[in-house]
Amino acid sequence: MTSRPEVPASAGTTDTTPPALAALRGQCPQCGAKTLFGGVASFAPRCRACGLDYSSFNVGDGPAPFLIFLVGGLVVMLAILLELKVGPPFWVHILLWLPLTALLVVGGLRFSKGLLLILEYRNRAREGRIVGGE
Secondary structure, eight states: OOOOOOOOSSOTHHHHSOHHHHHHHTOOTTTOOSOSBSSSSSBOSBOTTTOOBGGGSOOTTTHHHHHHHHHHHHHHHHHHHHHHHTOOOHHHHHHHHHHHHHHHHHHHHHHHHHHHHHHHHHTTOOOOOOTTOO
């Protein structure tokens, strides 16, 4: 595993930027450049501005189960509410809820993965180590 650079004492713009805002903007946690994502919801291999290796962070698929429950619950609740109040044809539900669900999941995944990576960097989170291990 590659070692991560330490957070500098004055890390520039990202120290004053709230982590949620930095995640929305896709900012590198080290230099603040908007280089965090290489795809819609996938990280770039490294920051093009400062060279921070994003693959050394352990974000994984942690946010996915939470998004499934949150987005799924919200969409089902809204669909039931619409059905009870208006009673539209079935095709209206399909046209409404499929794109909305896709947008919420992809947007939420991008935001939450970015937020976890930024918080992991700022809090210097590391794997647990056993002192005097076997």
